[in-house]
Amino acid sequence: MRKPLAGVRVLDVGTRIAAPFCAGLLGEQGAEVIKIEQPGAGDPLRTLGPYAKPGQNEGEGEGSDHPYSLFWAVEGRGRKSVTLDLRQPRGQELFRQLASHTDVLCENFRPGTLERWNIHPGALPRRLVTVRISGYGQDGPKSLLPGLDRNGVAYGGLLHLTGEPDRSPVRPGVTVADYLTGVFAAQAATALLYDRDIGGSGEGGVIDAYLYGSVLRIMEWTHAAYHNLGLVRNRVGNRVDHSAPINNYPSRDGRWVCITAATQANFARLCTAMDRPELIEDPKFATANARVANGGEINQIVSDWTALLDAADIEARCVAHDVPAATAYDAADIANDPHVIARGDLVAIDDPVVGPLRQQAPYPRFDGQPPPVPTGAPRVGQHTDEVLTELCNLKPDELASLRADGII
Amino acid sequence: MRKPLAGVRVLDVGTRIAAPFCAGLLGEQGAEVIKIEQPGAGDPLRTLGPYAKPGQNEGEGEGSDHPYSLFWAVEGRGRKSVTLDLRQPRGQELFRQLASHTDVLCENFRPGTLERWNIHPGALPRRLVTVRISGYGQDGPKSLLPGLDRNGVAYGGLLHLTGEPDRSPVRPGVTVADYLTGVFAAQAATALLYDRDIGGSGEGGVIDAYLYGSVLRIMEWTHAAYHNLGLVRNRVGNRVDHSAPINNYPSRDGRWVCITAATQANFARLCTAMDRPELIEDPKFATANARVANGGEINQIVSDWTALLDAADIEARCVAHDVPAATAYDAADIANDPHVIARGDLVAIDDPVVGPLRQQAPYPRFDGQPPPVPTGAPRVGQHTDEVLTELCNLKPDELASLRADGII
Numbered sequence: 001m002r003k004p005l006a007g008v009r010v011l012d013v014g015t016r017i018a019a020p021f022c023a024g025l026l027g028e029q030g031a032e033v034i035k036i037e038q039p040g041a042g043d044p045l046r047t048l049g050p051y052a053k054p055g056q057n058e059g060e061g062e063g064s065d066h067p068y069s070l071f072w073a074v075e076g077r078g079r080k081s082v083t084l085d086l087r088q089p090r091g092q093e094l095f096r097q098l099a100s101h102t103d104v105l106c107e108n109f110r111p112g113t114l115e116r117w118n119i120h121p122g123a124l125p126r127r128l129v130t131v132r133i134s135g136y137g138q139d140g141p142k143s144l145l146p147g148l149d150r151n152g153v154a155y156g157g158l159l160h161l162t163g164e165p166d167r168s169p170v171r172p173g174v175t176v177a178d179y180l181t182g183v184f185a186a187q188a189a190t191a192l193l194y195d196r197d198i199g200g201s202g203e204g205g206v207i208d209a210y211l212y213g214s215v216l217r218i219m220e221w222t223h224a225a226y227h228n229l230g231l232v233r234n235r236v237g238n239r240v241d242h243s244a245p246i247n248n249y250p251s252r253d254g255r256w257v258c259i260t261a262a263t264q265a266n267f268a269r270l271c272t273a274m275d276r277p278e279l280i281e282d283p284k285f286a287t288a289n290a291r292v293a294n295g296g297e298i299n300q301i302v303s304d305w306t307a308l309l310d311a312a313d314i315e316a317r318c319v320a321h322d323v324p325a326a327t328a329y330d331a332a333d334i335a336n337d338p339h340v341i342a343r344g345d346l347v348a349i350d351d352p353v354v355g356p357l358r359q360q361a362p363y364p365r366f367d368g369q370p371p372p373v374p375t376g377a378p379r380v381g382q383h384t385d386e387v388l389t390e391l392c393n394l395k396p397d398e399l400a401s402l403r404a405d406g407i408i
Numbered sequence: 409m410r411k412p413l414a415g416v417r418v419l420d421v422g423t424r425i426a427a428p429f430c431a432g433l434l435g436e437q438g439a440e441v442i443k444i445e446q447p448g449a450g451d452p453l454r455t456l457g458p459y460a461k462p463g464q465n466e467g468e469g470e471g472s473d474h475p476y477s478l479f480w481a482v483e484g485r486g487r488k489s490v491t492l493d494l495r496q497p498r499g500q501e502l503f504r505q506l507a508s509h510t511d512v513l514c515e516n517f518r519p520g521t522l523e524r525w526n527i528h529p530g531a532l533p534r535r536l537v538t539v540r541i542s543g544y545g546q547d548g549p550k551s552l553l554p555g556l557d558r559n560g561v562a563y564g565g566l567l568h569l570t571g572e573p574d575r576s577p578v579r580p581g582v583t584v585a586d587y588l589t590g591v592f593a594a595q596a597a598t599a600l601l602y603d604r605d606i607g608g609s610g611e612g613g614v615i616d617a618y619l620y621g622s623v624l625r626i627m628e629w630t631h632a633a634y635h636n637l638g639l640v641r642n643r644v645g646n647r648v649d650h651s652a653p654i655n656n657y658p659s660r661d662g663r664w665v666c667i668t669a670a671t672q673a674n675f676a677r678l679c680t681a682m683d684r685p686e687l688i689e690d691p692k693f694a695t696a697n698a699r700v701a702n703g704g705e706i707n708q709i710v711s712d713w714t715a716l717l718d719a720a721d722i723e724a725r726c727v728a729h730d731v732p733a734a735t736a737y738d739a740a741d742i743a744n745d746p747h748v749i750a751r752g753d754l755v756a757i758d759d760p761v762v763g764p765l766r767q768q769a770p771y772p773r774f775d776g777q778p779p780p781v782p783t784g785a786p787r788v789g790q791h792t793d794e795v796l797t798e799l800c801n802l803k804p805d806e807l808a809s810l811r812a813d814g815i816i
Contacts, residue, residue, distance in 0.1 A: 002603075002613060004596075004599040004600050004602060004603035004607075004613075005599055005602065005603070006603075006607075025595065029596075029599050049650050050629055050633045050637065050639065050650075052636050052637075053636055053637050056636070069629075070629045070632040070633050070636060070637075071628060071629040071632075073629075073632055074628065074629055074631075074632050075628075136747065137751055137773075138776070139750075139751070139776070140747045140750045140751045141746055141747050141750060142747040143747075145727060145732075146674075146730055146731070146732040147732070148668050148732045150654075150666045150668055150732070150734065151666065151668075151732055151733070151734040152734075153666075154656075154666040154734035154735060154736045154737060155734045155735075155737055156737070156742075157737050157738065157739065157742055158580065158581055158582065159656070159664075159666065159736040159737075160581075160664075160736040160737060160738045161580075161581025161582060162570070162578065162579075162580050162581040163571070163578055163581075164575070164578060167572070168646065168656050168658070168664055169656060169664055169736045170570065170571055170572060170578060170645055170646055170656075171570075171645075171646050171656075171666075172566065172569075172570050172580040172584065173566055173568075173569025173570040173571075173643055173644075174566065174569060174626055174627060174628050174630075175626075175628065176580070176584060176588075176626065179588075179625075179626035180584075180587075180588060180591065180626075183588065183591045183592055183595060184591055184771060184772055185772060186595045187433065187591060187594045187595035187598055188412075188437075188772050188774070190595055190598040190599050190602060191412040191413055191437050191598050192412050192774070193602055194412060194413065194598060194601055194602045194605070194606075195410075195412035195413070195414075197602070197605075197606050198602075198605050198606065199412075199414075205410060205412075205774055205775050206774070206775050206776065207772050207773070207774060208772055208773040208774075208776065209771075209772035209773075210772070213753060213771045213772065214771060214772075216742070216753055216768050216771070217587075217768050217770075217771040218582055218583075218584065218587035218588075219582060219768055220479060220482065220483075220582050220583065221458060221477075221478045221479040221481075221482055222582075222739050223739055223742070223743065223754055223766055223767050223768055224478040224479075224481055224482050224765050224766065224767045225458045225478050225739070226739035226740060226743060226766075227743070227765060227766035227767070228460050228461055228464070228478055228762055228765060229458065229460075229461050229478075231458065231739075232738050232739050232740050233738070233739055234738070235581055236581075237578055237579075238576065238578055238579050242457050242458075246558075248562075248567070248576050248577060248578075248579075250576070256567075256568075256576055256577055258558045258559065258561075258562040258567065258579075260556050260558055260559075266554075319553060322554055323554070324553075324554040324555070324556045324558070324559055325559070326558070326559040326560075326562035326563045327562060327563075328562045328567040328568040328577045329562060329563055329564070329565050329567075329568060330565065330568045330640050330641070330642070331565065331630050331631055331633070331634035331639075331640050331641055332634060332640050334563075334564075334565055334624070334631070335631065335634060335635070338549055339544065339548045339549050339550040339551075342547075342548045342549060343545055343547070343548045345621060345624055346631055348635075354636055357632050357635060357636060358631055358632065358634075358635035359631050359632045359635070360624050360625050360627055360631055361625075362625075363592060363617075363621045363622060363624070363625040364592055364593060364596050364615050364616055364617035364618070364621060364622075365545075365615070365616040365617075366596070366600070366613055366614070366615060366616075367613050367614050368546070368547070368614065368616065
């Protein structure tokens, strides 16, 4: 199995999604990931729903006041858990020791927090690559504002563009700013490792990855058009101003099928798939410009056709004619799809609380190999003794004393 | 300026967004990016709107039948352009020569295309890292289906989760599957470079990055909950089933402000910001569970408050009390925002057709440095002679002959 980052060690002091996701990606490529958690409760993600079914939701065991989080089970996978109170000097000292054996540090506290704890990049070895994720970046007038995923989506400009023109904007259904930032940051961290180890400088570096920036980076032509044309782009739902037919079309069985057939070739194929070859030469639809001018009408024609068929039939007819089409898949569709099953896009991960738990596999793939299967999400502090013994040379009595003092 | 990938050479044979974006990211970190385009028209992205304003839209000069694409101006930046007809054996031979001087190849043809042209990974040096981006992956029963961004969003499960429960699902406002796949692929390519050059094997590798997979990878707890609970997750608009108040709230001046105040601490702060401290201890809202049970009512209270204020005032009041809040920013808001300006998140890139063109800056940042400024998007074939002379040792008469034969 290809593990390109084997030999790399990552410290994850993040919480919730963005920084832990960044660390986990590196882990799925072979890095060892050690998550540092606050003694006791650990990552707040452990408390968020949805929760495992009754009988399987005794999360963290005795003393836990919440059932077992399936969100944590997914995002916490593939790493070890070490408890360490970074608010106490002895915890900070141990952290600096751990960092001296580490290649990449991932954090997403508010800017200034690592500095307050004296575990900021300047206090750590120069060979360390530090990924700093925040809502608004490490400097600038808004850098200290609370920055959640939604803020990044809104402030970065994606929220305004998503939804129907006549309604409130709507958020993308998952925390895209968190994940997108995590992936950008993982790429940048890997690039700095490359530079450190290939360039020969031995210098790590600091990455400033901010939620709104990852969203802003993928805004297509939005800002160029504002600058060059004075055009303020607005949301257009599922249609596109200058292309038709494109939409999510309703099926007889209550599903939605996304069909993209605005180019000449695809439009002709769709007409054939609909058994309406006469539309290809109809002056109202014969050219791209004509279809845009009569966008409402051609979209309605497609919609009238789809409404008489089940989604699977619509897709099959489109596929038979090479028209891009896809049903808006839900979790059940994906779990039962032959292609997903053949490819192994969902893997059962052995979770320590609920047992085998099916979830999204590592991505992307190397050399035609199936994706690796990460270890299940650890319990809080499951690897504290193991890691601190190995990397900090702590003895059992020292561990006992630290534990008694609430430092681990 | 930190350029961690200096010395790396990338061939971009992609079109439109995903593979070119992957290549461009590597370029913004110092890699040399050479885009291979079909002689004549080049990347079809060059023909897509929106177009530069009249007088500046004479895109590709004589022979071009379309005005200048601002989408191309953004996505084509930071690379050289070489024309090469990969459908002809002489073009394929030159391509193999170029690849022998290359570290990373990025492509997003349908699976099997590089094989048909005999420029697939097996025909190229083993040290090459090949990024293969497709809609559905390199194998499996659906691998040959046409896969556009929307298919990835729909088939990967994000479309079903985005939008209001009572309406059609709605696509995220930009091509998130394309970009997300591009970033994942860039990370994986960097990891393989690291492995190749650090591990000492000298072996590159092949990355299978598929649009639906990047979307599936960020689906949070969706599949774990289906497996463990039999729960098929559905879209919920801007609210969250188990948290309140969270929503996009309307302002007096017709804007939408996203406020997230479901935790106890944030809810108390929001009540203070609204000058409604009595709500903090109101039994209907005093606990997270109570707020969920009375979610409609508390969201309405917040909405009634926001409706009396302009967006800027709502944000200012939330900020003053450390409540996460962000207006759904449009292009004009972003261009004029003091934080964005102070941080330099938009940069003017010197475009060869329209001149300085403001667009999103490279992301993320290294070592506290401002982002680099990429070169403007090249004209089709602008660097053909330069690159083929340097890397393939072609002489002027050979270039003339290739040009006469339509190969470059």
